[in-house]
Amino acid sequence: MHEDPPEFDDVDDGAEQAEAGDPVPSNYRCGFAAIVGRPNVGKSTLLNALLHRKVSIVSPKPQTTRHRILGILTRPEEQIIFVDTPGIHSSARRAMNRHMNRAALSSLADADINLFVVESLSWSEEDQRVLDALKQQKRPIILVLSKVDKVQPRERMLPFIQEMNRRAEFVEVVPLSALKKSNLEQLPSIIAKHLPLSPPHFPPDQVTDRSPEFQAAEIVREKLTLRLRQELPYGLTVALEQFKEEDGRLLVNAVIWVERTGQKAIVIGQGGEQLKEVGRSARIEMSNLFGRPVHLELWVKVKENWSDSEMALKQLGYEM
Numbered sequence: 001m002h003e004d005p006p007e008f009d010d011v012d013d014g015a016e017q018a019e020a021g022d023p024v025p026s027n028y029r030c031g032f033a034a035i036v037g038r039p040n041v042g043k044s045t046l047l048n049a050l051l052h053r054k055v056s057i058v059s060p061k062p063q064t065t066r067h068r069i070l071g072i073l074t075r076p077e078e079q080i081i082f083v084d085t086p087g088i089h090s091s092a093r094r095a096m097n098r099h100m101n102r103a104a105l106s107s108l109a110d111a112d113i114n115l116f117v118v119e120s121l122s123w124s125e126e127d128q129r130v131l132d133a134l135k136q137q138k139r140p141i142i143l144v145l146s147k148v149d150k151v152q153p154r155e156r157m158l159p160f161i162q163e164m165n166r167r168a169e170f171v172e173v174v175p176l177s178a179l180k181k182s183n184l185e186q187l188p189s190i191i192a193k194h195l196p197l198s199p200p201h202f203p204p205d206q207v208t209d210r211s212p213e214f215q216a217a218e219i220v221r222e223k224l225t226l227r228l229r230q231e232l233p234y235g236l237t238v239a240l241e242q243f244k245e246e247d248g249r250l251l252v253n254a255v256i257w258v259e260r261t262g263q264k265a266i267v268i269g270q271g272g273e274q275l276k277e278v279g280r281s282a283r284i285e286m287s288n289l290f291g292r293p294v295h296l297e298l299w300v301k302v303k304e305n306w307s308d309s310e311m312a313l314k315q316l317g318y319e320m
């Protein structure tokens with residue numbers, strides 16, 4: 001069972017937003033904060049909660065995020081460019097998994113500060129591997145202990161925090177729940193202290209570097225991932241064939257690429273029900289995001305072993 005995604009309607013956290021045209025103060029700070037950790041610890045949920053906007057898709061299945069995604073938070077005194085990264089994982093046998101690890105590792109090397117996300121009360125060899133990679137970078141690390149809403153009673157956190165502090169020197173340890181939006185408010189100010197003095201890199205109203213087309217494809221992939229069981233989500237990807245506006249509506253055609261014919265039948269479902277339901281929920285989310293009606297057509301096609309072919313990955317839009 002998965003938890004309901006948090007809502008992002010006009011949340012007011014009391015922080016003022018910067019406006020276009022405001023003069024930039026000389027003590028303005030701007031830089032990159034990478035969000036790193038093993039798969040499924042809640043990195044994308046954290047990014048979305050910090051931005052009050054969904055810029056990165058979320059599912060209960062590990063390895064949902066496949067790309068490096070920027071989420072931009074602009075405030076009167078700082079612009080924090082968050083980098084959501086794929087979960088770093090040890091079994092990187094397929095080309096897709098190697099691409100994901102590369103994307104994550106290059107992000108933490110480029111960041112001014114790293115947010116190391118660890119699920120509260122849960123420590124594994126995979127977490128240790130991420131920490132080892134982080135330590136090599138010699139950048140400040142904020143330890144984010146995610147999903148504290150699942151910890152009862154809260155006192156159980158204390159020995160865990162002590163244990164974590166023995167593993168590395170963190171500039172701050174922040175236990176929080178991105179899902180319940182608790183203890184998030186202080187994080188941007190803590191991060192900002194470690195960013196260089198610099199004018200903003202992006203206009204104040206820009207929230208992500210990702211195009212509307214990318215976001216539309218990701219929405220379809222999220223709905224599929226939420227509905228499909230077991231391994232199948234890892235064997236599919238979504239590519240847009242059409243994304244255009246006509247008479248005030250958005251016309252979107254997307255192809256769902258799977259690796260085998262048998263998978264095609266599973267995605268479509270009995271009597272086409274599954275695909276219809278995916279299309280319905282994706283269309284509703286796209287209409288909300290783009291603020292206009294959406295006509296969405298989905299096609300399912302087979303490209304054998306696309307996830308283990310560097311060439312197919314490139315053709316399907318994965319940066320190599």
Ligand SMILES: Nc1nc2c(ncn2[C@@H]2O[C@H](COP(=O)(O)OP(=O)(O)OP(=O)(O)O)[C@@H](O)[C@H]2O)c(=O)[nH]1
Binds near residue numbers: 044058062088146180
């Ligand atoms: N209870 C609880 N669940 C959370 C919280 N944050 C995230 N989750 C859940 O954890 C699961 C994984 O969340 P994601 O944000 O996709 O995790 P991720 O680290 O980006 O995952 P990858 O894409 O695999 O790297 C989802 O089912 C989320 O709803 C939280 O604060 N509390």
